[in-house]
Amino acid sequence: MSTKLKGPDGRIPDxxxxxxxxxxxxxxxxxxxxxxxxxxxxxxxxxxSVLGLFFFGSFTGVGSA
Incomplete structure (x- = not known):
């Protein structure tokens, strides 16, 4: 089951x-x-989603004013 190479590097031409x-x-x-x-x-x-969590965390919890 040997296959012949299609191009110089074995790729199929475009x-x-x-x-x-x-x-x-x-x-x-x-x-x-x-x-x-x-x-x-x-x-x-x-x-x-991760950016939304950071913004949500900045307005609530420990970091809020």
Missing amino acids: RLPDGTPAVSWERRWTEGSLPLWLVATVGGMAVL
Whole structure:
């Protein structure tokens, strides 16, 4: 089961010989296990939540005037 290398470093070329893309545009942004937009959205919500906790803590509790 030997496979021939597609390019000089083994990667599949971006375009086929007839000029069409080798990977369809639908799969280009979701090739990983999780889409990047989903990771960024969850990360952004986590950052906003932590910042909200800091602002809430500054108005209540030990640090309040």
